[in-house]
Amino acid sequence: MGKEFEIVREFEVGASPEQVWDAITTGTAGWLWPTEYEPREGGSASGLGIVTAWDPPHRLTSRVEDPDGIQGVPQTLNVLDNLIEPREGGGAWVRYVHSGIFTADWDDQYDGANRHTDFYLHTLRQYLAHFTGRQAVHSDVQGPEASMIRGSFEAVGRALGLGGAAEGDTVKVDLPGTGPVDAVLDYRNEHFIGLRTGDAMYRFFGRDAWGGPVGIALHRFGPDASASREKAEEQWRTWLTGLYA
Structure with missing residues (x-):
């Protein structure tokens, strides 16, 4: 019921x-x-x-x-x-x-x-x-079954090298397919992380807390975002798989 x-x-x-x-x-x-x-x-x-x-x-x-x-x-x-x-x-x-x-x-x-x-x-x-008014290319990437174990999301913050960074801080992160970039840490708690660069937003979801896999949503606004969509998704999928291997 x-x-x-x-x-x-x-x-x-x-x-x-x-x-x-x-x-x-x-x-x-x-x-x-x-x-x-x-x-x-x-x-x-x-x-x-x-x-x-x-x-x-x-x-x-x-x-x-x-x-x-x-x-x-x-x-x-x-x-x-x-x-x-x-x-x-x-x-x-x-x-x-x-x-x-x-x-x-x-x-x-x-x-x-x-x-x-x-x-x-x-x-x-x-x-x-x-980014208002700008067209985006959206991608959704899910982690492997191993990322469904409760507590798995902590590995994302470590892999991104966020350390003790807090919301509003500018951090240097090494992003798959992009390399080291400066990003604003616009959201961070025990279940979610949000990073924003000049042409993209990266959203990290700790759905392990509710029995799901760790996931990543990409919102990319760059001129090559559409052409590079499949490659970007594969790079982030490889990153997640390696994180929970």
Whole structure:
């Protein structure tokens, strides 16, 4: 039997409501993963659900229902609601609500979704502040089965050479296929790491805490990002495999 959940976040950004709207509708590869919305109420939401509110640039709501679970998650209902309002003096105020029904391991599922929400919305704000309007190439790379062991994520910080670096610090990191570069450590806690360079954001996920593998999302904005996508994915996959060999 399922149990309802609701995750609510509110925040302000310097971007305009139109820029926020573009980021959550057509620019998702730059901070989340590629999604497509048919621009009308009742339209398709990434082929998984339907758009239940389409009011640019103020409100986007989508709804997905599946009694067998949604994309591998024991969940029968998933609703995403984005409310965007202009802020006096410029910028925008955003209210994000993720709700639905989890059908198994409710506490674990909620904890994971809650913590991922903070990381994803932080990455959205980074995109709006540093890359808004730029097209991105998104890649998702998953670690091997060995990275599913709880506590595995600590190895990522060590391999990146982050030491005691804190959020906001500029660090020198040796990235696969890129070599040593200066990057801003824009997010860091026991489950997630975010690095930002002049033409990319690298997001590291410690999903071992919830029974999944360590993963990496690449959001690359450089002119050669599309042509080098497969090579970059293979280089990062090799890096993860070697880390947990």
